[in-house]
Amino acid sequence: MRRGRRFAVGNVSEADVKTRDSGLGTRNPGKKIRETITFRNSAASIAFLGAALLLLFAPPAAAVAVIGIISILLLPLRKFDADPRAPEKLLVFAGAFYVAVWLLAAWVHWQAPADAAGYVALVLIYPAWRASRGIGEGGLWFTFGLASVAAAAAAVMILLFSGPIDMITAPSWSLVALACGAISLAAADERRISRRAALIVTGALGVAAALVTGTWAVWLALPVMIVIWFFYLPRRMAWQLRWGALLIVAIGVELVLVVHGTGVLVHFRRLVLQTDVWIGSGGRDGLFGAVLNDWTGALAAFAQHPLIGAGSRAGADLNQYIMTLHDRGLLGAVALALLLILPGRFFLRLGTHGDAARARIGRAGILLVTTYGIAGLIAPVLSDSRTLVFYAFATAVLYAAARQAETRARTQPVKRRQSLSATVIAKNEADRIARCLDSVAGWADEIIVLDSGSNDDTVAIARRYTDCVEITDWPGYGVQKQRALERATCDWVLSLDADEALTPELRHDIDAALDESPACSAYRLPWAVIVYGKRLDFGRSSRAPLRLFKRAGAHFTADVVHETVVPAPGAIGTLEGRLLHYTHRDFGHALDKSARYAWLGAQRRHAKGRRGGGLGVAALRSLWVFLQIYILRGGFLDGAAGFLVAVTYMQGAFNKYAGLWTLRRADRDSGHRTRDPGQE
Numbered sequence: 001m002r003r004g005r006r007f008a009v010g011n012v013s014e015a016d017v018k019t020r021d022s023g024l025g026t027r028n029p030g031k032k033i034r035e036t037i038t039f040r041n042s043a044a045s046i047a048f049l050g051a052a053l054l055l056l057f058a059p060p061a062a063a064v065a066v067i068g069i070i071s072i073l074l075l076p077l078r079k080f081d082a083d084p085r086a087p088e089k090l091l092v093f094a095g096a097f098y099v100a101v102w103l104l105a106a107w108v109h110w111q112a113p114a115d116a117a118g119y120v121a122l123v124l125i126y127p128a129w130r131a132s133r134g135i136g137e138g139g140l141w142f143t144f145g146l147a148s149v150a151a152a153a154a155a156v157m158i159l160l161f162s163g164p165i166d167m168i169t170a171p172s173w174s175l176v177a178l179a180c181g182a183i184s185l186a187a188a189d190e191r192r193i194s195r196r197a198a199l200i201v202t203g204a205l206g207v208a209a210a211l212v213t214g215t216w217a218v219w220l221a222l223p224v225m226i227v228i229w230f231f232y233l234p235r236r237m238a239w240q241l242r243w244g245a246l247l248i249v250a251i252g253v254e255l256v257l258v259v260h261g262t263g264v265l266v267h268f269r270r271l272v273l274q275t276d277v278w279i280g281s282g283g284r285d286g287l288f289g290a291v292l293n294d295w296t297g298a299l300a301a302f303a304q305h306p307l308i309g310a311g312s313r314a315g316a317d318l319n320q321y322i323m324t325l326h327d328r329g330l331l332g333a334v335a336l337a338l339l340l341i342l343p344g345r346f347f348l349r350l351g352t353h354g355d356a357a358r359a360r361i362g363r364a365g366i367l368l369v370t371t372y373g374i375a376g377l378i379a380p381v382l383s384d385s386r387t388l389v390f391y392a393f394a395t396a397v398l399y400a401a402a403r404q405a406e407t408r409a410r411t412q413p414v415k416r417r418q419s420l421s422a423t424v425i426a427k428n429e430a431d432r433i434a435r436c437l438d439s440v441a442g443w444a445d446e447i448i449v450l451d452s453g454s455n456d457d458t459v460a461i462a463r464r465y466t467d468c469v470e471i472t473d474w475p476g477y478g479v480q481k482q483r484a485l486e487r488a489t490c491d492w493v494l495s496l497d498a499d500e501a502l503t504p505e506l507r508h509d510i511d512a513a514l515d516e517s518p519a520c521s522a523y524r525l526p527w528a529v530i531v532y533g534k535r536l537d538f539g540r541s542s543r544a545p546l547r548l549f550k551r552a553g554a555h556f557t558a559d560v561v562h563e564t565v566v567p568a569p570g571a572i573g574t575l576e577g578r579l580l581h582y583t584h585r586d587f588g589h590a591l592d593k594s595a596r597y598a599w600l601g602a603q604r605r606h607a608k609g610r611r612g613g614g615l616g617v618a619a620l621r622s623l624w625v626f627l628q629i630y631i632l633r634g635g636f637l638d639g640a641a642g643f644l645v646a647v648t649y650m651q652g653a654f655n656k657y658a659g660l661w662t663l664r665r666a667d668r669d670s671g672h673r674t675r676d677p678g679q680e
Contacts, residue, residue, distance in 0.1 A: 056147065056150060056151055056154065056180075057154065060117040060386045060388075060389045061116075061117040063117075063121075063389055063393075064120050064121050064124065064389055067121065067124055067128055067389075067393060068120075068124055068127070070128075070131060071124060071130070071131040072127070084126070084129070085537060086537040087346045088129060088399055088403075089537060089538075090342045091129075091343060091346075091395060091399060092126045092129075093342075093637055094335075094338040094343070095122035095123065095392060097338060098119070098122055098335040098336070098338070098339050099119045099123060100335075101328050101331045101332050101334075102328065102332075104308065104331070105308055105309055105311065105327060105329075105331075105332065109309075109310075111312055117388075118382075118384065118388025118392070121388060122388070122392050125392050125395070128392070129397075130400075132396060132397045132401075133400045133404060135400060136401065136404055136408075137187075137401060137404070140361070140364075140401045141184065141187050141190075141195070141199055144184050144206075145180075145198065145202035147206070148180040148181045148202045149202050149205055149206075151176075151181075151209035152206065152208060152209040154209070155177075155208070155209040172384045172385075174209075174210040174212075174217075175217060175218060175372075175379075176386060176387060176390045177207075177209040178206065178207060178210035178211075178222070178225075179367075179368055179372070179394065181202070181203045181204065181206020181208075181209070181210065182203070182206070182207075182229075182364070182368065182371055183203075183364040183367065183394070184203035185199065185204075185207075185229055185367070186229070186360060186361075186363040186367050187360045188200050189356070190360070200244075204248045207222065216378050217375035217378040220375065220378050221370070221375040224374045225367055225370060225371055225374075228367065228370055229367060230246055294318055298313065298318055298322050298323065298325070302322075302325040302329060307329045307330055308331055309326055309329035310327070311327060312327050319376060319377050319379065319380065320336070320377075320380045321336070321376060323383060327383075339391075340369055340373055343365060343395050343399075344365075344366070344369040346362075346365070346399070347361075347363075347364075347366045347369060350362025350365065350402055351363045355409050357405040357409070358402055361405060364398060368391070368394055368395070372387070372391060406576070414508060414511045415511065417514060418490075418491045418515075418518065419445045419490035419491045419492065420445050420492045420494060420514065421445065421448060421490040421493050421551070422446070422447045422448070422493075423449075423484035423494070424437065424448070424450070424462075424496050424497070424498055425450045425452070425477070425481055425498070426450070426451050426452070426454065426458050426462070427458070428455065428458060429454070429456075429458050429498035430456040430457040430458045430461055432499050432582060432585075433449075433461055434464075436496055436499070436501050437449075437461075437464075437465040437466070438465070439501040439503075439507075439580075440496070441466075444494065446468060446488070448468045448487050449462040449465075450470055450472055450483055450484045450487075451472070452471075452472060452473065453471060453472075453474065459471065468487070470487070476558070476559065476560035477559065477560065477561055477562075478556050478557045478558045478560065478563030481495060481565075482556040485554065485555065485556060488551055491551060491552075492514055492548065493548070493549055493550075493554070494510070494547060494548050495549075495565065496547065497581075499581060500579055500580060500581050500582070501582070502577075502579060502580070503528070503577055503578050503579070503580060505577035505578065506577025506579060507577070510523075510548060510577070513548075513573070513575060519571065520572055521550045521568045521569065521571065521572070522548065522549035522572045522573075523546070523547075523548040523549070523574065523575050524545060524546050524547070524575070525545065525546075525547045526542075526544040526574065526575070526577075526579065527541055527542070527544065527545065528541075528578035528579065528581065529581045530581065530582045530583075531582075531583055531584050531590070531641055532584075532644070534639065534641040536635075536641060536642060536645065537637070537638060538633055538636075538638050539634065539638060539646060539649075540633070540635075540649060541581075541638070541645070542633060542634075544574050546564070546565055546567065547579065553568030554566065554567045554568050559604065560600050560603070560604060561597055562597075587644075590648055594648055594651060595652075597652060598652045598659060599655070599656075601656040601659075602658075602659030602662075602663060605656075605660050610660065611664065612660040612661065612664075613657065615658060615661055617657065618654050618656075618658045618661060619654060621653050622654035623650070625646075625650050625653040626649070630642065630643065630646035
């Protein structure tokens with residue numbers, strides 16, 4: 001048991017597993033690999049713990065320098081599975097876009113960029129993510145838990161020797177301490193009682209350290225954070241544990257309020273007093289009146305310069321959102337929204353994951369984004385160097401820990417309890433069908449191949465993998481796949497095209513989903529489209545077609561092209577593993593396939609009586625397809641291949657509606673010729 005746990009913690013490739021099992025290379029290769037993994041995890045944990053402590057007690061520029069050096073030194077140790085996928089690419093894009101807008105605004109307004117450390121940290125998101133890939137869940141909680149303890153110890157020392165902490169500590173310090181505490185509390189449903197208790201205590205200490213500063217942004221964010229944590233996040237915790245954890249946090253807050261010398265109660269009373277003055281005087285006297293005047297003036301300046309803002313405004317008491325509109329306009333607002341929404345969406349999905357480890361990491365991310373989002377209503381938390389550096393650092397580490405938890409989960413063996421048929425339709429696929437069948441051979445219970453009259457070696461290759469190979473005519477995609485479905489005999493069916501192949505991760509996920517009682521009647525399998533030697537993660541390639549379904553009660557539509565499967569009644573889920581789709585052999589094949597699909601699509605719409613508009617409408621539709629794929633769906637993040645694919649789809653869309661226009665014109669001309677003899 002001990003050996004398996006150590007092995008699962010590391011980020012190990014399939015080649016490492018084979019080397020370990022074969023016993024080649026060293027006398028005890030398993031021990032060597034475990035030692036290497038332990039070293040990587042320890043190095044990442046210690047290094048990033050040091051970075052977290054620097055973010056509390058050192059200038060932000062020093063923390064950025066340390067994070068950069070750590071990333072450079074640890075990158076050579078991260079050779080396993082370090083290829084970024086769509087979530088990581090979106091995170092890097094959000095950081096890069098935020099920096100680009102900041103630089104653009106500084107150039108437009110002829111202002112020297114200020115608080116550069118935080119923006120440099122956003123540039124370091126990708127190397128920090130790669131370098132922290134081996135940190136593991138245990139190292140994650142250790143890092144932020146110990147940082148919370150350090151923040152609490154610092155607060156106590158300052159109270160004992162320097163007086164009230166709120167008089168000498170910057171508001172950004174308190175937000176970092178609160179975020180460390182929130183991340184620790186997110187893992188309060190740990191199975192081990194000792195680790196669970198430690199996380200609750202360290203989380204409470206981090207919250208208490210944040211509160212003694214008396215920062216209004218922290219007082220505003222804390223209630224929202226507790227409500228989300230208590231009522232939504234720890235679903236696996238018994239109600240006794242949830243209330244117990246809440247009681248510990250409440251006691252910490254109460255102590256902070258009543259302990260003499262903290263200055264928190266005085267600051268809290270000041271807040272209430274200012275609120276009373278604001279209400280009683282119509283909102284124009286006192287602190288809140290001044291804040292309101294600043295906000296109004298900033299919004300008026302934004303209205304005059306809506307696109308890129310009016311430039312940085314010194315001495316204003318603005319929140320993050322109004323400051324962003326004033327300083328960088330609508331472009332800055334979009335950049336800020338991406339920096340909060342993209343990680344928030346990722347963590348929100350992860351927080352409801354069935355795997356407890358990934359759910360804990362997702363909850364930590366939700367609390368981090370929520371804390372920053374609410375605190376931003378009071379203070380410019382993402383324009384301050386310390387808080388921006390911490391946000392970049394924490395999101396990179398949480399993303400890396402989530403990927404590590406996914407890798408670890410797939411090292412756990414699972415056994416499929418449902419029988420599975422793999423069906424493949426093909427024609428002239430001799431160069432690709434072997435890869436498809438090899439990905440399911442020896443794994444699926446039966447393989448069924450329907451060939452539509454190939455004149456190459458497709459049939460001979462298929463018969464190396466299965467005896468269930470049949471040659472038929474070609475009635476269209478929908479009918480052909482329905483024929484293959486009717487020949488299947490197992491409980492579940494996996495419908496594949498010859499240009500597709502399963503990854504080992506997807507096979508693991510399918511085995512885990514098809515247990516004694518599957519939760520869904522069908523599952524979507526996310527595509528990983530491979531074209532021109534590159535894997536595409538965005539645009540039309542980010543789709544997840546429905547390919548795995550219960551055989552009883554399912555059928556395919558009879559569409560000639562773009563057929564769909566109608567599954568049996570029940571829920572439809574989406575698995576995480578990727579279905580490789582080698583959609584084009586080369587650019588010539590891409591053009592031929594696009595033209596063929598466009599003509600078939602035009603014929604289908606014509607048969608259904610669709611009009612489609614004229615050639616002008618066809619041009620507008622094609623332009624919309626390009627904008628949708630390349631811009632709205634992020635195809636530009638796939639580089640040059642993403643642009644070429646978007647242009648190909650744009651051309652296909654024009655050809656489809658232009659083809660429909662020619663068919664309608666032919667009908668009209670035919671009608672005129674039919675009427676002419678009668679008129680004579």
